[in-house]
Amino acid sequence: xxxxxxxxxxxxxxxxVSCEKKEIKVGIMIYDESDTFMQEFKNAIIKNLxxxxxxxxxxxxxxxxxxxxxxxxxxxxxxxxxxxAVDRLAASSLAELANxxxxxxxxxxxxxxxxxxxxYENIYYVGADADLLGIRQAEAADLAFKDPKNLNKIYDRNxxxxxxxxxxxGEQSHQDAEKxxxxxxxxxxxxxxxxxxxxxxxxxxxxxxxxxxTKEIMEMFPEVELxxxxxxxxxxxxxxxxxxxxxxxxxxxxxxxxxxxxxxxTSVGKQAIKDGLLFASVLNxxxxxxxxxxTLINYLMKNKPLDDLPFELVKERYxxxxxxVILKEHLE
Numbered sequence: 001x002x003x004x005x006x007x008x009x010x011x012x013x014x015x016x017v018s019c020e021k022k023e024i025k026v027g028i029m030i031y032d033e034s035d036t037f038m039q040e041f042k043n044a045i046i047k048n049l050x051x052x053x054x055x056x057x058x059x060x061x062x063x064x065x066x067x068x069x070x071x072x073x074x075x076x077x078x079x080x081x082x083x084x085a086v087d088r089l090a091a092s093s094l095a096e097l098a099n100x101x102x103x104x105x106x107x108x109x110x111x112x113x114x115x116x117x118x119x120y121e122n123i124y125y126v127g128a129d130a131d132l133l134g135i136r137q138a139e140a141a142d143l144a145f146k147d148p149k150n151l152n153k154i155y156d157r158n159x160x161x162x163x164x165x166x167x168x169x170g171e172q173s174h175q176d177a178e179k180x181x182x183x184x185x186x187x188x189x190x191x192x193x194x195x196x197x198x199x200x201x202x203x204x205x206x207x208x209x210x211x212x213x214t215k216e217i218m219e220m221f222p223e224v225e226l227x228x229x230x231x232x233x234x235x236x237x238x239x240x241x242x243x244x245x246x247x248x249x250x251x252x253x254x255x256x257x258x259x260x261x262x263x264x265x266t267s268v269g270k271q272a273i274k275d276g277l278l279f280a281s282v283l284n285x286x287x288x289x290x291x292x293x294x295t296l297i298n299y300l301m302k303n304k305p306l307d308d309l310p311f312e313l314v315k316e317r318y319x320x321x322x323x324x325v326i327l328k329e330h331l332e
Contacts, residue, residue: 024301026054027078029069031086031110033058035205036233037264037286038084041109044290045082049297063087070094074101080297082106088175092116095123104300106293111175117317122300126293128284129320130176133263134183137228140261140280140325141188148192155225155259163193164223167200168210168238170230177230180263184228198224203234210237218245227260232269232281235262239277251276254328265326273328283323292319 028045030038046054057073059066063086073081074097081098083105085091091112098105104122111130117123141163146152151161158164165185170177181200188195198221203209210229214237217224229235238260242248248256254276262269265283272278292311296319299306306313314320 024052024080025076025078026052026080026082026297027073028054028056028082029066029073030056030058030084031066032061036266036268037231037284038109040266041084041286041290044287045293048291048294052297052301059086061086063090066090067093070097074098074103078103080104080106080300082108082293082297084108085110085112088112088173092119095120099123106296108289108293109176124296124317124319126289126296126319127321128176128289129322130179131183133176133282133284133323134180135187136282136323136325137180137184137261137263138187138191140282140327141184141226141228141259142191142193143325143327144259144279145193148194151193154257157225157257158223161194163188163195163226164198164221165195165226165228166198166217166221166224168213168227168229168234169200169202170205170234172202180230181228203237205231205233207233207237207240210234211240212237214238214241218242218247224258227258229260229262231284232262232264232266232272232278235260235278235281236268236272239272243277248277254279263323265323270326270331273326274331276328279327281326283326285321285323288321289319292321 026049028042030042042056057069059069066086081103083094085094085107088110091107095105095116099120107125109127111125111127117125144152144155145163167181169181185195185197199217201213201217203213227238229238239248259279261279262281263284265281269278269281273281299309311319
């Protein structure tokens with residue numbers, strides 16, 4: 001009888017420990033459900049959250065919806081929030097709400113203002129190094145144009161040794177969009193290339209809007225030689241239009257006469273590279289970022305010293321993940 005009671009006691013203890021693990025609730029708030037990269041980022045986070053309960057909330061690109069979600073999650077006593085803010089400028093008010101209840105926040109993808117992160121305790125950011133992503137796009141273009149003094153004639157169609165360039169921009173005031181846009185052009189010029197920026201067109205990260213924008217761009221600037229897109233979805237929108245108008249076609253190699261370079265290296269972006277429709281993408285490593293978020297959650301929830309994190313915590317608050325140029329040869 002004593003043996004049976006002991007086994008029963010062990011079972012009860014193990015059950016209670018298991019329940020205790022599951023009591024921690026993590027809320028994951030994503031700005032919009034249609035963003036391919038953010039879906040991959042979210043999946044990478046939850047794949048590594050086996051010790052915790054979690055729920056995902058989408059704001060349909062509405063800050064007012066996200067604000068209501070925030071209030072509800074705080075009222076439901078969530079222990080930690082992962083927030084991909086609709087508007088990075090709203091991060092301060094979100095952080096204030098959480099700070100009043102001593103709830104840690106990990107902002108992802110859309111970096112709040114530095115002063116907003118510094119103002120509150122237990123506020124962190126995990127994302128890409130946006131400057132480096134722009135630099136990597138310029139490096140990808142360099143691989144195609146080859147020589148600033150003698151541009152590859154496949155792409156320099158008018159033989160003026162100047163790169164006629166268009167940028168498909170994610171959105172106004174988004175820090176990653178601004179940095180990718182600026183650094184891609186600045187680094188191309190730093191590499192010695194002469195760049196004529198024909199236009200910058202905002203397509204809000206969306207494939208459908210980029211299709212419309214590309215139609216207008218090609219009508220206004222038929223001489224475009226390089227399209228730098230802040231993400232793969234917009235690059236694919238440009239490709240959709242160029243395929244529909246018989247300007248692009250699938251092939252074993254990239255044989256198009258307009259160079260298109262994206263960012264994110266999403267699954268659909270990599271397929272377009274394999275199909276010879278997208279020249280390159282820059283890996284915005286959602287897997288590594290998701291793992292970093294999950295690891296940080298674990299350290300915060302278990303009160304483990306952040307000095308022991310397996311990655312650098314910049315200024316005690318930031319985790320930045322570098323990217324790399326992805327070409328077809330990397331996918332074979």
